[in-house]
Amino acid sequence: MSQNSFNTSLRVTWVDTDAAGVVHCSNYFRFFERAEEEFYRHIGFDFTNFKERGLWFPRVEAFCQYKKPAMYSDLLVIEVSVEELKEKSVKLGFKVVNAENRDLLAVGHLVIVAADKQTGRAARIPVDIVDKLKPFAKQIL
Amino acid sequence: MSQNSFNTSLRVTWVDTDAAGVVHCSNYFRFFERAEEEFYRHIGFDFTNFKERGLWFPRVEAFCQYKKPAMYSDLLVIEVSVEELKEKSVKLGFKVVNAENRDLLAVGHLVIVAADKQTGRAARIPVDIVDKLKPFAKQIL
Amino acid sequence: MSQNSFNTSLRVTWVDTDAAGVVHCSNYFRFFERAEEEFYRHIGFDFTNFKERGLWFPRVEAFCQYKKPAMYSDLLVIEVSVEELKEKSVKLGFKVVNAENRDLLAVGHLVIVAADKQTGRAARIPVDIVDKLKPFAKQIL
Amino acid sequence: MSQNSFNTSLRVTWVDTDAAGVVHCSNYFRFFERAEEEFYRHIGFDFTNFKERGLWFPRVEAFCQYKKPAMYSDLLVIEVSVEELKEKSVKLGFKVVNAENRDLLAVGHLVIVAADKQTGRAARIPVDIVDKLKPFAKQIL
Numbered sequence: 001m002s003q004n005s006f007n008t009s010l011r012v013t014w015v016d017t018d019a020a021g022v023v024h025c026s027n028y029f030r031f032f033e034r035a036e037e038e039f040y041r042h043i044g045f046d047f048t049n050f051k052e053r054g055l056w057f058p059r060v061e062a063f064c065q066y067k068k069p070a071m072y073s074d075l076l077v078i079e080v081s082v083e084e085l086k087e088k089s090v091k092l093g094f095k096v097v098n099a100e101n102r103d104l105l106a107v108g109h110l111v112i113v114a115a116d117k118q119t120g121r122a123a124r125i126p127v128d129i130v131d132k133l134k135p136f137a138k139q140i141l
Numbered sequence: 142m143s144q145n146s147f148n149t150s151l152r153v154t155w156v157d158t159d160a161a162g163v164v165h166c167s168n169y170f171r172f173f174e175r176a177e178e179e180f181y182r183h184i185g186f187d188f189t190n191f192k193e194r195g196l197w198f199p200r201v202e203a204f205c206q207y208k209k210p211a212m213y214s215d216l217l218v219i220e221v222s223v224e225e226l227k228e229k230s231v232k233l234g235f236k237v238v239n240a241e242n243r244d245l246l247a248v249g250h251l252v253i254v255a256a257d258k259q260t261g262r263a264a265r266i267p268v269d270i271v272d273k274l275k276p277f278a279k280q281i282l
Numbered sequence: 283m284s285q286n287s288f289n290t291s292l293r294v295t296w297v298d299t300d301a302a303g304v305v306h307c308s309n310y311f312r313f314f315e316r317a318e319e320e321f322y323r324h325i326g327f328d329f330t331n332f333k334e335r336g337l338w339f340p341r342v343e344a345f346c347q348y349k350k351p352a353m354y355s356d357l358l359v360i361e362v363s364v365e366e367l368k369e370k371s372v373k374l375g376f377k378v379v380n381a382e383n384r385d386l387l388a389v390g391h392l393v394i395v396a397a398d399k400q401t402g403r404a405a406r407i408p409v410d411i412v413d414k415l416k417p418f419a420k421q422i423l
Numbered sequence: 424m425s426q427n428s429f430n431t432s433l434r435v436t437w438v439d440t441d442a443a444g445v446v447h448c449s450n451y452f453r454f455f456e457r458a459e460e461e462f463y464r465h466i467g468f469d470f471t472n473f474k475e476r477g478l479w480f481p482r483v484e485a486f487c488q489y490k491k492p493a494m495y496s497d498l499l500v501i502e503v504s505v506e507e508l509k510e511k512s513v514k515l516g517f518k519v520v521n522a523e524n525r526d527l528l529a530v531g532h533l534v535i536v537a538a539d540k541q542t543g544r545a546a547r548i549p550v551d552i553v554d555k556l557k558p559f560a561k562q563i564l
Contacts, residue, residue, distance in 0.1 A: 013457045015165050019158035019213055025341040025392075026156060026315070029308040034436045037496070048495060059307040063345045068402075072160055072471060073460070110307075120350075154316045166482040166533075167456070170449040175295045178355070189354060200448040204486045209543075213330060214319070251448075261491075297449060299442035301495055306438050354442055 004136045005081040008038040009099060012074045022069035028106050029062055032094045035078035036110065039092075043132040050126070054117045060089070064108035068098075075099040085130070085137040088122040089113040145277045146222040149179040150240060153215045163210035169247050170203055173235045176219035177251065180233075184273040191267070195258045201230070205249035209239075216240040226271070226278040229263040230254040286418045287363040290320040291381060294356045304351035310388050311344055314376045317360035318392065321374075325414040332408070336399045342371070346390035350380075357381040367412070367419040370404040371395040427559045428504040431461040432522060435497045445492035451529050452485055455517045458501035459533065462515075466555040473549070477540045483512070487531035491521075498522040508553070508560040511545040512536040 010031060018024040040047060047057050070076060077097045084091040089111055096106040114125045125133075134140065151172060159165040181188060188198050211217060218238045225232040230252055237247040255266045266274075275281065292313060300306040322329060329339050352358060359379045366373040371393055378388040396407045407415075416422065433454060441447040463470060470480050493499060500520045507514040512534055519529040537548045548556075557563065 011460075013453070013460060014159055015167060015453050015456060017160035018155055019160070019162045020338055020340070021160045022340075024156050025344055026308050026311040029311065029344075030436070030438050033308070033438060037434075037436060041496075046496070056302055058302070058304075058351070059348055061345075061347050062307055062311075063343075065343050066341055069340070073464075073469070152319075154312070154319060156312050156315060161479055161481070163481075166485055167449050167452040170452065170485075171295070171297050174297060174449070178293075178295060182355075187355070197443055199443070199445075199492070200489055202486075202488050203448055203452075204484075206484050207482055210481070214323075214328070296441055297447050300437055301440035301442070301444045303442045308438060 004138075005079050006035075006039045006042055006136065007077055007079050008035050009075055009077045010034060012070050012072055012076065014072055016070075017072050020069075022071060025064070025066060028064045028066070028096065028108065029110075031076065031078055031096060032062075032064075032092075032108060032110055035080045035094060036092055039080045043136075045129050045132050051117075053126075055123060055126070056115055056117050057112050058115055059110050060113050061111035062108070063110075064106055066106050068103050068105050070096070070098065070105050076105070081138060082133055082136040083109060084139045084141055085133050086141045087124055090125065090133060145279075146220050147176075147180045147183055147277065148218055148220050149176050150216060150218045151175060153211050153213055153217065155213055157211075158213050161210075163212060166205070166207060169205050169207070169237065169249065170251075172217065172219060172237060173203075173205075173233075173249060173251055176221050176235060177233055180221045184277075186270050186273050192258070194267075196264060196267070197256055197258050198253050199256055200251050201254050202252035203249070204251075205247055207247050209244050209246050211237070211239065211246050217246070223274055223277040223279060224250060225280045225282055226274050227282045228265055231266065231274060286420075287361050288317075288321045288324055288418065289359055289361050290317050291357055291359045292316060294352050294354055294358065296354055298352075299354050302351075304353060307346070307348060310346050310348070310378065310390065311392075313358065313360060313378060314344075314346075314374075314390060314392055317362045317376060318374055321362045325418075327411055327414050333399075335408075337405060337408070338397055338399050339394050340397055341392050342395050343393035344390070345392075346388055348388050350385050350387050352378070352380065352387050358387070363420060364415055364418040365391060366421045366423055367415055368423045369406055372407065372415060427561075428502050429458075429462045429465055429559065430500055430502050431458050432498055432500045433457060435493050435495055435499065437495055439493075440495050443492075445494060448487070448489060451487050451489070451519065451531065452533075454499065454501060454519060455485075455487075455515075455531060455533055458503050458517060459515055462503045466559075468552050468555050474540075476549075478546060478549070479538055479540050480535050481538055482533050483536050484534035485531070486533075487529055489529050491526050491528050493519070493521065493528050499528070505556055505559040505561060506532060507562045507564055508556055509564045510547055513548065513556060
């Protein structure tokens with residue numbers, strides 16, 4: 001996997017699956033976010049701290065391509081990369097791999113914007129967060 | 142179904158199911174709550190209005206017995222009844238029935254308490270809400 | 283909304299929301315699927331019937347752009363359109379609108395492929411399904 | 424915590440929370456099951472192996488009492504105990520504790536029955552599974 005990315009793993013639980021016997025498509029976005037949260041924890045960014053400052057970090061775009069299904073009890077590795085770092089938004093890339101056989105199961109991204117909770121308008125990402133994201137950024141725009 | 146109860150229906154969606162091909166046990170509690178919300182809408186109780194007054198309505202107990210499985214696309218009827226109405230809490234009873242064949246699928250309850258958001262302590266249910274719940278109450282304690 | 287599309291509505295329930303007070307991003311994909319299922323019901327396509335023939339309909343791509351947040355109790359209208367109809371796949375487009383103020387909340391799509399359950403390979407969409415989808419298709423490729 | 428119990432931990436993720444800012448009540452049942460699955464993994468019981476033998480393990484009862492709320496990012500410890508081991512069913516008890524301050528957040532149980540997938544009737548729990556559960560059982564009935 002690429003340099004300057006962050007890896008975390010999670011285990012597929014029963015409720016993640018659907019009647020087709022595979023992980024439901026919507027749950028990959030939940031897996032992405034769990035990986036995102038672990039990534040933030042890793043770099044020391046706690047977005048709940050910004051609530052008092054009136055900042056939040058809504059998603060403006062979500063995308064996933066599904067390559068192979070994941071099943072109950074599979075151990076998944078999720079790679080997080082910072083695809084683009086902009087003044088007011090960040091695009092995080094995700095790869096989901098089966099930990100046992102290294103099959104690529106899904107790729108996708110989330111675009112997250114810093115926003116003023118009151119006005120709903122996009123805001124600059126605080127400089128201390130930018131500094132923590134920079135070492136992982138493939139592109140700084 | 143019993144007098145003074147409220148009925149609503151919902152359709153099982155694909156993501157409600159799990160790899161056993163049936164609705165996942167945790168989703169019955171989500172069905173209960175959807176029925177609870179429709180019941181409140183029916184009697185004119187909007188619990189989000191109480192946020193400003195610092196009141197919220199957390200669950201303190203949840204219970205479900207599963208009788209028969211529900212499948213994708215099944216239409217379910219959910220009956221809500223007010224099992225017990227107390228000064229600070231209400232116990233809502235739920236029955237989940239298959240709309241087509243009238244099979245009883247699940248029975249359960251939720252105990253909901255009025256609570257002060259600041260202190261976390263139980264508080265009296267506002268009198269206007271009590272008045273709206275009373276006609277449905279099997280027991281007033 | 284556009285001709286040859288299908289509209290359905292759903293109510294935001296409490297569990298759809300997250301600690302930001304808005305519907306969680308992953309749930310839009312669940313809303314898309316509920317609309318997709320209602321659309322299939324409307325045109326008389328029951329995909330569970332194809333299980334015996336060894337066909338299933340996994341998603342290969344999911345996309346959503348979020349415009350404005352949805353809140354608890356909001357009534358949402360979801361418009362489904364058939365963006366592309368191919369031999370082995372269909373791209374469904376979705377628009378999520380607030381029923382009260384007509385605000386556009388989200389747009390997105392799902393790409394669904396017909397697949398042989400045994401081999402996992404893409405298969406032709408059965409002709410009777412194609413016939414049911416055609417009147418809604420913006421592009422037939 | 425009690426002897427002969429099994430502990431596992433999990434981190435609260437954003438989607439676990441609701442607009443009250445706390446973990447949604449239904450998610451505790453999902454936490455219970457994740458702990459149950461880790462417990463089975465620990466004792467070497469893979470319930471998916473029994474599919475071929477036509478056995479499955481549906482839940483017939485679920486219960487939870489909520490003591491204190493859990494928030495985003497909280498690390499939770501879940502204790503699993505075998506409350507009752509019967510010929511055809513097992514009652515698993517759960518305690519959810521905040522890992523940092525040791526606050527008890529929730530207690531509950533699941534009753535799981537062995538069942539013949541074809542007939543839906545309760546069946547004996549296979550003897551090899553009984554042997555694995557016995558060392559943890561508080562009561563053998």
